[in-house]
Every structure is written in C-alpha cells, then in structure tokens.
Amino acid sequence: MAEIRVFPLSCAVQNYSWGKVGLESEVAKLLSSGDPLVQIEPDRPYAELWMGAHPRGDAIIRDNRIPQKTLGQWIADNPACLGTKVKDTFQGQLPFLFKVLSVDTALSIQAHPNKELAAKLHAQFPEHYPDANHKPEMAIALTPFEGLCGFRPVEEIVSFLQNVPELRALIGEVAAEQLERSGSDDPRGVSAALRVCFTRLMKSEKKFFVDQLNMLVKRISQEEEGKDTSGSNGELLLRLHSQYPGDIGCFTIYFLNLVKLEPGEAMFLGANEPHAYLRGDCVECMACSDNTVRAGLTPKFIDVLTLCEMLNYTPAPSSSKIFPAVQSQLDPNVYVYDPPVPDFAIMRIEIPASIKLYLISAIDSASILLVIQGTAVGTSTAAASEMSLCRGSVLFISANESISLHLSSPDGMLLFRACCLL
Numbered sequence: 001m002a003e004i005r006v007f008p009l010s011c012a013v014q015n016y017s018w019g020k021v022g023l024e025s026e027v028a029k030l031l032s033s034g035d036p037l038v039q040i041e042p043d044r045p046y047a048e049l050w051m052g053a054h055p056r057g058d059a060i061i062r063d064n065r066i067p068q069k070t071l072g073q074w075i076a077d078n079p080a081c082l083g084t085k086v087k088d089t090f091q092g093q094l095p096f097l098f099k100v101l102s103v104d105t106a107l108s109i110q111a112h113p114n115k116e117l118a119a120k121l122h123a124q125f126p127e128h129y130p131d132a133n134h135k136p137e138m139a140i141a142l143t144p145f146e147g148l149c150g151f152r153p154v155e156e157i158v159s160f161l162q163n164v165p166e167l168r169a170l171i172g173e174v175a176a177e178q179l180e181r182s183g184s185d186d187p188r189g190v191s192a193a194l195r196v197c198f199t200r201l202m203k204s205e206k207k208f209f210v211d212q213l214n215m216l217v218k219r220i221s222q223e224e225e226g227k228d229t230s231g232s233n234g235e236l237l238l239r240l241h242s243q244y245p246g247d248i249g250c251f252t253i254y255f256l257n258l259v260k261l262e263p264g265e266a267m268f269l270g271a272n273e274p275h276a277y278l279r280g281d282c283v284e285c286m287a288c289s290d291n292t293v294r295a296g297l298t299p300k301f302i303d304v305l306t307l308c309e310m311l312n313y314t315p316a317p318s319s320s321k322i323f324p325a326v327q328s329q330l331d332p333n334v335y336v337y338d339p340p341v342p343d344f345a346i347m348r349i350e351i352p353a354s355i356k357l358y359l360i361s362a363i364d365s366a367s368i369l370l371v372i373q374g375t376a377v378g379t380s381t382a383a384a385s386e387m388s389l390c391r392g393s394v395l396f397i398s399a400n401e402s403i404s405l406h407l408s409s410p411d412g413m414l415l416f417r418a419c420c421l422l
C-alpha cells in the first residue's frame with residue numbers, strides 16, 4: 001500500500017465565553033455536520049474550531065491505519081509533507097493555524113506585535129506573552145461579520161470629539177484641539193496628535209472614565225426613540241456597554257473603523273494594527289503564535305502602555321481595510337487571499353453545480369481543506385481509501401498531493417484551503 005499522505009481530521013473546539021451558543025454557532029454546525037456522533041450542548045458556547053497542529057488543540061487523525069494520533073505527531077515524523085520550502089523556512093513546523101470563529105460578544109481590543117517586539121515581550125514577560133513569534137491574522141466572513149480595525153480618518157474622529165462631550169472630556173481640550181488643527185498635508189503631525197489622543201483615552205483614570213461612560217450611556221439611552229444616534233455611534237456603544245459595562249474599550253469605537261464584511265470578504269490584521277472582532281462567523285488563519293497585546297473589552301491581562309506605544313497611527317477609511325481576493329489565473333473557481341506575510345494564504349474554492357468532477361490541485365505546501373457547503377467523494381493516490389466529504393469535513397493534504405472530488409450535491413461546493421505560498 002502506498003504511503004498515506006492525505007487524511008481526514010477531527011478538530012479541537014474552544015468553548016470561550018464570547019462564542020455563539022449551541023447550534024447558533026457556525027463552529028457547532030460544522031462539527032455536528034462533519035461528525036454525527038458529536039453532541040452539541042444547547043447552552044454551551046462554541047467559539048473556535050482549530051484546524052492545525054497547535055499543542056493546545058492538535059487535530060486528531062481520523063484514519064486508524066496511521067500510527068500517530070495527532071497531526072502534530074504525524075508532521076514531526078513526516079516533515080517532508082510540508083513541502084521543501086515550507087519545511088526549510090519554518091524549521092519543520094506547520095507555520096499556520098486555520099480556524100473557524102463564531103463570535104457572539106466582542107473580543108478584546110488588541111494588536112499583535114511584529115517579530116522584533118514579539119521576541120522582546122516574550123523575553124521580558126513570558127507569562128503574558130507565551131510566544132516569540134509574530135501573529136499576523138486574516139478573517140474571511142462566513143456570515144455578515146463586524147469588527148473594529150485600524151484608525152478612522154481624522155475627520156470622523158474629530159466629528160465624534162465634537163458630538164460626544166464625554167469622549168472629549170477624557171481626551172482633554174489641549175489634545176483634542178491639537179488633533180482638530182492637524183492638517184492632512186502633515187501625516188506625521190496627524191499620527192502624533194492621534195497617538196496623544198488615543199493614549200490619553202486609554203490611560204484615563206478608572207473612576208473618571210466609568211463616570212463619563214455611564215453619562216454617555218444614559219444620555220444615548222434617553223435620546224428620543226427612533227432618533228438618529230449615529231453622531232455618537234449610539235447603537236454600537238450601547239451594545240458593547242451591555243457586554244462589557246464600565247470598560248474603557250467601549251470608547252475605542254470613536255477611534256477605530258467599524259468594518260462590516262459580507263460573506264467571502266476578508267480583513268487582514270498585520271503587525272500593530274488595532275482591532276477587535278465584534279460579531280459574526282468567519283474562517284481565520286494566523287501564524288502559529290499566541291502573542292497578543294490587549295487593552296480593553298476583556299477580563300484578560302491588559303497592557304495599555306505597550307499597546308499605545310506599538311500601534312500604527314495611520315488613519316484610513318473603513319473600505320481600505322477590506323483585503324481583496326484575487327481570482328486564480330490557473331483555475332477560475334479559486335480565489336486567493338495572499339497577505340503580505342510568508343506564513344499563510346487562504347484559497348476560497350467555489351465549485352459550480354455544473355462541475356461534477358473537480359481536481360484539488362497539488363501545491364508545494366501542506367494544506368488544510370475545510371468543506372463549508374456541498375458533498376463529494378474524494379479520491380487520491382495518497383489516501384488510504386475513498387473519503388466522503390460533506391459540510392464540516394476537514395482534510396490534511398501533504399505537499400504535492402492532489403484530490404479528485406466527485407461531486408454528489410446538486411448546488412456545487414464551497415471550500416476553504418489554508419496553505420503557505422512561498
């Protein structure tokens with residue numbers, strides 16, 4: 001029998017409290033569809049599905065002819081599966097972690113350090129920064145998805161400073177006026193003024209900002225029913241405050257873009273980009289790391305000084321935060337999201353109903369394939385036997401192996417494939 005180099009995986013679930021509960025969660029839906037034996041508990045949050053070899057959620061191999069139990073163990077024994085370039089560049093490790101996220105309540109305001117800062121933070125505070133690696137990440141919406149990302153254009157921030165006196169009180173008159181006066185002909189001056197304003201907000205005294213936040217919430221709640229509160233971003237403020245009462249992170253909505261993604265649209269979070277996921281379901285891919293600097297909307301360790309110090313204070317419109325997918329020239333059914341980092345890329349594969357036989361092509365990288373929609377029987381010279389694929393199925397594909405899909409569903413298939421394009 002030929003060596004088995006393509007096989008199905010059972011993936012690890014993380015039940016973080018911010019996840020959608022029961023079968024409202026895309027994570028839970030994919031789990032129960034991919035494996036009918038999985039019991040979904042109706043009141044339990046199903047926040048993340050981890051498709052990879054991370055030690056805290058190493059995928060289980062679902063092929064009992066393979067002696068190793070987990071993907072991490074198998075890769076350690078078969079590093080050639082990564083592909084030569086990936087193996088050499090990333091020291092024999094799978095460089096990415098592929099995930100599905102189902103977000104019900106907001107995740108913390110955060111940013112991820114670049115490689116240099118990540119190494120420094122890890123050396124200084126290993127208990128808070130458990131990895132030395134950077135952590136670029138990309139989210140692609142599966143359902144309408146909302147997040148905060150990057151600093152808003154200055155005109156928008158200035159407009160909030162004028163419409164929201166509680167915010168202005170926290171920033172202080174001097175800093176607010178400095179930002180108002182900063183001209184678009186002087187981008188360094190704008191960034192400097194923005195840094196001062198944001199840092200003043202994040203470092204304000206707890207009692208002071210809780211009072212201002214309560215006043216703001218009361219004022220918006222009392223404003224006439226049906227009245228437009230967009231000048232103070234009222235709807236979002238009340239929602240975040242109900243999730244994280246008295247949290248300074250609620251005020252960050254006045255500085256950061258609200259980005260709304262439709263299914264298939266993506267957001268890339270490079271180093272030092274402030275962000276927070278607010279709600280919706282997405283697939284996410286990231287470099288294998290756990291290096292996150294947080295500063296609000298979280299009960300976890302927060303490090304305001306480091307965050308304010310490291311951020312990229314370049315204002316840009318919300319629309320500029322949507323990361324484009326490029327249709328493959330080799331295969332019009334494939335759209336590639338290729339971020340400006342070497343660690344990972346994602347392909348969205350949309351197989352139309354008219355195609356009954358489709359080839360998942362060989363690439364020079366190990367990859368992980370997730371079925372979002374449709375059914376097929378998969379065959380590969382590197383698989384032990386036929387694999388029946390349906391919504392929620394996850395496959396590991398070694399470098400330079402291909403799979404033929406014999407489609408059995410009437411309306412085509414939707415797949416996501418994480419890989420490393422060096």
Ligand SMILES: [Zn+2]
Binds near residue numbers: 110137269292
């Ligand atoms: Zn993040």
